[in-house]
Amino acid sequence: MSAVNRGFALTWLGHHTFKLVTRGARTVLMDPWVESNPACPKELKSFDKIDVITISHGHNDHLGDAVMLAKKFKPVLVCNLEISLFLDRKGVANTLSMNKGGTAEVAGLRFTMVHAVHSSGIEDGGQVFYGGEAAGFVITLEDGTRIYHAGDTAVHSDMALIGELYPPDIALLPIGDHYTMSPREAAVAARMLKPRWIVPAHYGTSPVFTGTPEMLREELKKLNVTSEVVALRPGETLS
Numbered sequence: 001m002s003a004v005n006r007g008f009a010l011t012w013l014g015h016h017t018f019k020l021v022t023r024g025a026r027t028v029l030m031d032p033w034v035e036s037n038p039a040c041p042k043e044l045k046s047f048d049k050i051d052v053i054t055i056s057h058g059h060n061d062h063l064g065d066a067v068m069l070a071k072k073f074k075p076v077l078v079c080n081l082e083i084s085l086f087l088d089r090k091g092v093a094n095t096l097s098m099n100k101g102g103t104a105e106v107a108g109l110r111f112t113m114v115h116a117v118h119s120s121g122i123e124d125g126g127q128v129f130y131g132g133e134a135a136g137f138v139i140t141l142e143d144g145t146r147i148y149h150a151g152d153t154a155v156h157s158d159m160a161l162i163g164e165l166y167p168p169d170i171a172l173l174p175i176g177d178h179y180t181m182s183p184r185e186a187a188v189a190a191r192m193l194k195p196r197w198i199v200p201a202h203y204g205t206s207p208v209f210t211g212t213p214e215m216l217r218e219e220l221k222k223l224n225v226t227s228e229v230v231a232l233r234p235g236e237t238l239s
């Protein structure tokens with residue numbers, strides 16, 4: 001695809017973690033599960049800089065290393081109010097809390113928080129804290145390209161609204177099953193979202209994740225959805 005021509009680089013760090021470097025040289029880390037992410041290649045666990053971190057929900061495999069990375073790189077952390085309050089208590093500065101339906105501009109990029117169907121409790125020190133509601137993000141780049149990071153979610157009919165209001169060029173969709181959509185639901189999601197490209201995520205990191213990109217291609221074919229599946233390997237960049 002023409003990501004390089006469009007002037008950005010999107011790298012899958014495994015699971016639901018993505019690193020985006022934009023045309024304007026902004027680095028965005030989505031769901032920063034890096035250190036203990038079994039799929040993340042070692043050489044990608046260090047960063048030159050991080051301008052923005054987005055957090056879709058409070059689970060450990062998504063909130064991940066937000067506290068450590070925030071203290072090291074001083075990014076803006078875009079998340080819901082409850083997660084921002086949790087991060088404040090951990091001594092993290094520069095949280096930007098928002099809620100679904102809203103758009104915030106950070107570092108010249110636009111972040112729209114959208115609905116997801118999932119839970120969001122934050123486990124810390126053997127206790128579970130309320131983490132607000134799980135969400136997804138539509139990130140609008142400097143040139144208008146839109147990337148939808150669905151976070152963990154079931155398929156839901158509001159995806160039709162996401163497709164109408166913020167038609168994504170690229171959708172980063174979970175396909176693993178068990179905790180999220182499987183390829184069958186992801187294909188229905190794609191029918192509503194109509195992205196040009198789908199990058200499958202949230203699979204391959206646990207035996208309970210049975211979904212594969214090949215299964216997604218088959219399900220899309222059954223529904224006559226023409227979105228192209230770009231199956232990255234962990235560490236691979238869309239190019």
Ligand SMILES: [Zn+2]
Nearest residue numbers: 057059118152
């Ligand atoms: Zn989750």
